[in-house]
Amino acid sequence: MENEFQEGKEEVIQAWYMDDSEEDQRLPHHREPKQFVSIDRLAELGIVSWRLNANDYENDEALKKIREARGYNYMDICDICPEKLPNYEAKIKSFFEEHLHTDEEIRYCVAGSGYFDVRDEKDQWIRIAVKKGGMIVLPAGIYHRFTLDTDNYIKALRLFVGEPVWTPYNRPHDHLPARREYVDAFIKKPTVSQAVEAL
Numbered sequence: 467m468e469n470e471f472q473e474g475k476e477e478v479i480q481a482w483y484m485d486d487s488e489e490d491q492r493l494p495h496h497r498e499p500k501q502f503v504s505i506d507r508l509a510e511l512g513i514v515s516w517r518l519n520a521n522d523y524e525n526d527e528a529l530k531k532i533r534e535a536r537g538y539n540y541m542d543i544c545d546i547c548p549e550k551l552p553n554y555e556a557k558i559k560s561f562f563e564e565h566l567h568t569d570e571e572i573r574y575c576v577a578g579s580g581y582f583d584v585r586d587e588k589d590q591w592i593r594i595a596v597k598k599g600g601m602i603v604l605p606a607g608i609y610h611r612f613t614l615d616t617d618n619y620i621k622a623l624r625l626f627v628g629e630p631v632w633t634p635y636n637r638p639h640d641h642l643p644a645r646r647e648y649v650d651a652f653i654k655k656p657t658v659s660q661a662v663e664a665l
């Protein structure tokens with residue numbers, strides 16, 4: 467799935483640990499000093515990402531390949547601005563409630579930008595800033611939330627396997643199978659003896 471746009475992925479997907487100030491959610495919320503999180507670290511939490519050519523998303527072969535490989539047969543566009551998103555204020559509020567889904571949340575930013583916040587293994591917030599050309603997959607069962615940044619605009623493609631289910635399960639929903647499976651796959655560390663056995 468290599469393509470020329472994969473290079474420089476850090477230009478469109480950047481992540482960092484958040485401070486815990488109560489200031490405006492649309493601000494970056496860097497820690498002091500800044501504490502960045504690599505794309506490889508995101509992968510350890512099950513977060514997959516790509517950089518694609520957002521100027522050509524309608525004909526992009528690289529996007530087609532990803533959709534075929536991962537079964538993303540559904541796709542629509544979500545334009546987040548007061549004029550185009552019905553119930554804008556309520557939606558903005560609910561996007562920022564910590565929640566999980568029983569399926570992947572797949573978003574491809576084709577204009578504007580936004581923040582996807584995810585919890586790490588220790589329940590610390592990692593802020594993932596996604597700009598034009600950045601595509602990310604949040605795995606089923608990960609606790610997360612979304613906010614616009616201070617530029618106040620994102621246009622994102624939403625992809626899905628089959629009929630989309632957008633239902634958010636606000637935290638806590640630890641007993642859902644999707645959550646248990648996520649914890650088993652990405653949060654539970656193998657015990658020392660299991661690690662030794664695996665050698």
Ligand code: KMT
Pocket residue numbers: 544546561571573580611612620622
């Ligand atoms: C979600 O599920 O949080 C969203 O769809 C947010 C907008 S997608 C950029």
Ligand code: NI
Pocket residue numbers: 565566567571610611634
């Ligand atoms: Ni979500």
